[in-house]
Amino acid sequence: MISIQFTSKCFYNMKNSIQCVIIDDQMFAVDILRNHLLHFPEFSLAYYGTDVYEALRIIESSKIDLIFLDIQMPDMNGLQFLKLCKNKSKFIFTTAYSQYAFDGYENDVIDFLLKPITFERFEKSIAKFQHILQIGSNQETESRKDYILIKGDSKQKYFKVKLQDILYIKGLNNYICVYTTTQSIITYMNLKDFITTLPSHKFCRIHRSFIVSIDQIICVEKDTVKISNEVIPIGSSYKKDFFQLWKLKVL
Missing domain, CATH: 3.40.50.2300 (Response regulator)
Structure with missing residues (x-):
């Protein structure tokens, strides 16, 4: 009415x-x-x-x-x-x-x-x-889901990883390595598919070989970010989307 x-x-x-x-x-x-x-x-x-x-x-x-x-x-x-x-x-x-x-x-x-x-x-x-x-x-x-399951190097092996513990993910040919605060996990997956399992406001692909956790970034420079002791490059084709997300995070 x-x-x-x-x-x-x-x-x-x-x-x-x-x-x-x-x-x-x-x-x-x-x-x-x-x-x-x-x-x-x-x-x-x-x-x-x-x-x-x-x-x-x-x-x-x-x-x-x-x-x-x-x-x-x-x-x-x-x-x-x-x-x-x-x-x-x-x-x-x-x-x-x-x-x-x-x-x-x-x-x-x-x-x-x-x-x-x-x-x-x-x-x-x-x-x-x-x-x-x-x-x-x-x-x-x-935000309702605070973890993901990552398949390990055997069919029966899965890791339950809290999102807040993920530092960054590195692409290595046909597999990726997920670096967390306590361990690194290798899984047979590509970055393009893996990023779809992550919340888009917390993780961003910044290079053809790297996805990073926005919350884990210590500092940002023109072409790099620092997470823990790792300096990670920002690819030119990913720069615009990354800095838009980073700006929203720090405002």
Whole structure:
């Protein structure tokens, strides 16, 4: 059952949908975003309008997943608004002033939409948000399992290895060597297949011959990482993905 109230403040709810808020001091700007969002049926508006205090009340009393927030507003600017509920939701900034882009990235917002906002640009922001949701879901699933089973050098031999104990994995022709805090284990497997058994937010392939545990890295330089007493090279084709993951880890 969906109920819609056509006023400057409009609410409707759908079970199991992604709950959103749109707040802007100009109603025509709100309507543009609302019309864009109608193309994504999995998203539901808990509030849209110009009243920042009503929006805050909704955010405080409900689980809001995503907030589209204007920066230049007379009663309370967007940066002040964000600080009041920063840890409650994800944010996408909307503004006519490009100089606020740096503030957006400083506050870890998902995206910065410069007005006038086209549907094509809006769609890219939604895709970014959905990607972040997927990463969070994968990490939650992966984190439930804190160990892996590694087949040893005989058919009956398996090692139960805690993920937190793995330092790095080295590829050696048709087999790999898993180095842990207490032992090294040789198994007949390749790096490409082995990395699929590991949580993607904790392990990263940084070279055609190496997978490393992000948590075990002692220091990072331009082309190498250090784990325990081992200095491991970062391959040029793996560098971008590694530094993106490393940046998320250290922020």
